[in-house]
Amino acid sequence: MVVFLIAVPLSLGIALATGAPLRAGLVAAAVGGIVAGLLGGAPLQVSGAATGLVVVTAELVQRYGWRATCAITVLAGLAQLALGAARVARAAPAVSQAIVHGLLAGIGVTIALSQVHVVLGGSPYSSASANLAALPSVLTDPHPAALLVGAITLTVLVVWPRLPGRFGHGLRAVPAPLAAVAVATAAATGLTLPRVSLPRWEFQALPALPEGPVLGVFAAVLTVTLVASMESLLSAVAVDRLRAERPDAPADPASLDRELVGQGAANVVSGLLGGLPIAGGALRGSANVAAGAATRRSTVLHGVWVLLCAGLLTSVLELIPLAALAALVMAVGVRMVSFAHIKHVRRHRDFPMYAATLGSVVLLGVLQGLTVGVVVAAFLSLRRLAHTRITVEDRPSGHLVVVSGQLTFLAVPRLTRALAQVPAHAGVVVELGGSFMDHAAYDALQSWTNAHRAQGGWVTLRGRGGQPIAEPSSTHACHPWTPWRNHHCTRPAVDHHDTADTGGGRQLLGGVTAFQRHTAPLVRDELARLALEGQRPTQLFLTCADSRLVTSMITSSGPGDLFTVRNVGNLMPPPGSDGTCDSVGAAVEYAVEVLKVGTITVCGHSGCGAMQALLDAADQGPGAQQTSLTRWLRHGRPSLARMQRIGRLGRGEVALADRPVADDVERLALVNVMQQLDHLMAHASVARRVAEGTLQLQGMYFHVAEAQAYVLNQRSRTFKAVRPEVLDAV
Incomplete structure (x- = not known):
């Protein structure tokens, strides 16, 4: 209609x-x-x-x-x-x-x-x-x-x-x-x-x-x-x-x-x-x-x-x-x-x-x-493919070869002539200003690089603006966000005489080695700047210790962006709790008073073991054995009580905008995010900054299986899925 x-x-x-x-x-x-x-x-x-x-x-x-x-x-x-x-x-x-x-x-x-x-x-x-x-x-x-x-x-x-x-x-x-x-x-x-x-x-x-x-x-x-x-x-x-x-x-x-x-x-x-x-x-x-x-x-x-x-x-x-x-x-x-x-x-x-x-x-x-x-x-496409400018500059620090445009087979003769001007044993920086390189150009550049290094010279490849380009050590480079068990590049060769560490330690060291080889050249300049200037994050991110929650991945953040606090169940004990909670309170106080962050985000997630443990403890009664985990999880009991109160009153205080809540574990995880936001407001430094309008609190929920983030609307108490924007309709 x-x-x-x-x-x-x-x-x-x-x-x-x-x-x-x-x-x-x-x-x-x-x-x-x-x-x-x-x-x-x-x-x-x-x-x-x-x-x-x-x-x-x-x-x-x-x-x-x-x-x-x-x-x-x-x-x-x-x-x-x-x-x-x-x-x-x-x-x-x-x-x-x-x-x-x-x-x-x-x-x-x-x-x-x-x-x-x-x-x-x-x-x-x-x-x-x-x-x-x-x-x-x-x-x-x-x-x-x-x-x-x-x-x-x-x-x-x-x-x-x-x-x-x-x-x-x-x-x-x-x-x-x-x-x-x-x-x-x-x-x-x-x-x-x-x-x-x-x-x-x-x-x-x-x-x-x-x-x-x-x-x-x-x-x-x-x-x-x-x-x-x-x-x-x-x-x-x-x-x-x-x-x-x-x-x-x-x-x-x-x-x-x-x-x-x-x-x-x-x-x-x-x-x-x-x-x-x-x-x-x-x-x-x-x-x-x-x-x-x-x-x-x-x-x-x-x-x-x-x-x-x-x-x-x-x-x-x-x-x-x-x-x-x-x-x-x-x-x-x-x-x-x-x-x-x-x-x-x-x-x-x-x-x-x-x-x-x-x-x-x-x-x-x-x-x-x-x-x-x-x-x-068609004219622009041909021009972009054929119009490649290559210059060679002799500088006191070494030679600089600048490639402006796309490197295709059409530009290989010019590239070869330009590289031939670089003397043997000289240091050279090759700056690639285009976004495309076909196989013929890659083969020509790689062959010259290997030959120049074999003669005693050194070669550095970098992109536009001086960004380093990591050179893969083989054609079987690892892809990001794949499980470690499939990361051949993080599995160093096994020394059969070394029986001290045959488990995850060697795999961890292999991953560190891969970082030093591939990632460190790309982030070294930025980390050096941060080391000199100090950290200035704008966000405090409080989330669970669950290994499936990669905060930098789901927030597209990098070094210096997030001040992160992680614990079991993403809990924020209110003021007056015992001294075991000082670590979390100290992190929040430091972020609010010293770093002057502008936003605090509490992020829960699906399939949370802490929420399941809270539900199981409620079924077992007060006589259950006390461990370090159960003593910590008592700070989540207000969330459990809040969810039970909602159920008794029949009020839909928590909801997902796009779909119904799956089960009690998900419902408790959502309620827990809202409860920890209330606990944050009980801290004097947080409440003061919020009242001044210089600090904002927000809730988030991440569904692991769907790789979907949800953000809390404080007024409607509804978590809404974050969706990419659609192209304007014709």
């Missing part, structure tokens, strides 16, 4: 922007939902009138007429069926994202430039340049009523998702596009404005083949096929990422080849019934996932509701002013120019591809813009 409420105004707006009959947008939404929903390979993707084809479709309608445009849609659908059967969709991720996003951004700019004329009460021109040239004259003489309706639509679109409070939360259940059109329609009551006109349904005349040069028709079919396919496949990947974040998500990813077949079948049916070209849309698909869709039935039913709406609610739809739909589509066009994408492509030095594609689409057209983008991408 949510997607249906979004699809109806959006489909009408896209049809208005293309110059096609308005009913064609509803036909595309219904066919896209039912046909593509049943046959496609991305179950939660919602297909409908293609946003990315607005400019192309408008040009086709003007050049060939509506019936011929429907025929082109059918031919494009057949081409998609052939491409899907040939299994070419799996190659779609190989297309540069800079080109795809530049293409969509160019289409978005063109859409916005055309629809702003409708919002101002005028009519759009046939090209983006003509719309831009005529914009000043339209701005000086706008139609007040149309401008008012457009402004109301845009205001509601912006404000609606940000409505505060409980009342606002309830209103946000209505999709923003529907709310914007509904409010604008209500405001337009009594005004004289062009409105939606849906003629009585009649059987659509069969599509007619376009009249014109065969090459032009072929280019039109190719453009519709490429743009619709890329928009659908890119949206399918984005929606599949959103789906994969849910705990109930199936393991199988979306089938892009099947999705292309479903899109082709939908375009064939839509063209035959007089509908617009169809593509999957990340806007509708992400709304579908956010609304809780679990199967493809949600997509299909959205198409059914659109079909019923087109037949039963014609009189309601005809109240909508065209200016409101134009403002809605203009907002969609502006949203297609994503600043997040621009920042991303600039970071990866792909902005020339993005800018060339965007500008060419606006000035020349979609297919021409795509061609320009591909040509620029």
Whole structure:
């Protein structure tokens, strides 16, 4: 129902922007939902009138007429069926994202430039340049009523998702596009404005083949096929990422080849019934996932509701002013120019591809813009491979060879000539400034390095900025975070005459040796700086002694980042406990008063042996034998009592946001994190810093088997999973 409420105004707006009959947008939404929903390979993707084809479709309608445009849609659908059967969709991720996003951004700019004329009460021109040239004259003489309706639509679109409070939360259940059109329609009551006109349904005349040069028709079919396919496949990947974040998500990813077949079948049916070209849309698909869709039935039913709406609610739809739909589509066009994408492509030095594609689409057209983008991408790729600068400097400390660019077989002759300038027995530093080295370049560099060292010289390899590069001692280097029992590099050769240590000690020394060989060269400069300046950590991390909790790994931290306190059960005894707890209290006091940390994190974990021991001790009663472990674990009894109190009162004080709590061990681990945060606040130094606003306490829970971290929301007392960000929807 949510997607249906979004699809109806959006489909009408896209049809208005293309110059096609308005009913064609509803036909595309219904066919896209039912046909593509049943046959496609991305179950939660919602297909409908293609946003990315607005400019192309408008040009086709003007050049060939509506019936011929429907025929082109059918031919494009057949081409998609052939491409899907040939299994070419799996190659779609190989297309540069800079080109795809530049293409969509160019289409978005063109859409916005055309629809702003409708919002101002005028009519759009046939090209983006003509719309831009005529914009000043339209701005000086706008139609007040149309401008008012457009402004109301845009205001509601912006404000609606940000409505505060409980009342606002309830209103946000209505999709923003529907709310914007509904409010604008209500405001337009009594005004004289062009409105939606849906003629009585009649059987659509069969599509007619376009009249014109065969090459032009072929280019039109190719453009519709490429743009619709890329928009659908890119949206399918984005929606599949959103789906994969849910705990109930199936393991199988979306089938892009099947999705292309479903899109082709939908375009064939839509063209035959007089509908617009169809593509999957990340806007509708992400709304579908956010609304809780679990199967493809949600997509299909959205198409059914659109079909019923087109037949039963014609009189309601005809109240909508065209200016409101134009403002809605203009907002969609502006949203297609994503600043997040621009920042991303600039970071990866792909902005020339993005800018060339965007500008060419606006000035020349979609297919021409795509061609320009591909040509620029090929040129940049060849330039990056071939453009490698190698210099040799003779310095008092030795020779410096600087390689700027990628080292491929094309650069091997230059590399060999440069290295030949270095005298024998000389010291040399080779600085590699690129991010890629193929086998030919590696072999040439390695052979020269071995020969130079054999002649008495020394060679140091380092990366950009002077970072050392560790040279593997063999082709079987160990990979990080693999169990020690599989670490051949940490197993020194066994001395059969040495019986003093045949266990983990030798393995530990082997690991230290591997550190000295591979890791120490990479961190020596940083550790030297820290040794000189002293430690300045910003975080105190209190966690369990469990060997499976590697704090530096789960927090992506390095030397000098974390001041870590570990004990059995991640316990923080409150003030007034016996002297055996002074070690933990002293560490906290030192971190808060001397190191001035800004955050204290208490981190529990799944399968905690201390929590299991607390539960077992509660079952055994007070007569159990007292050991060092049981005496320490008495500091966890307040957590156990708190969990039991919650159970007696029937209050859900602790919860995981993404899934139910598995068992009592996990429930106690979660409660224990909150209890230790309360114990921390009982320490005067901590309470004072928190009151001053210079210290923050936070809780964390790490599920070992899932490698998933959860962070505590103090207000809702809910642990929420930390998820990677999803790419902005198209």
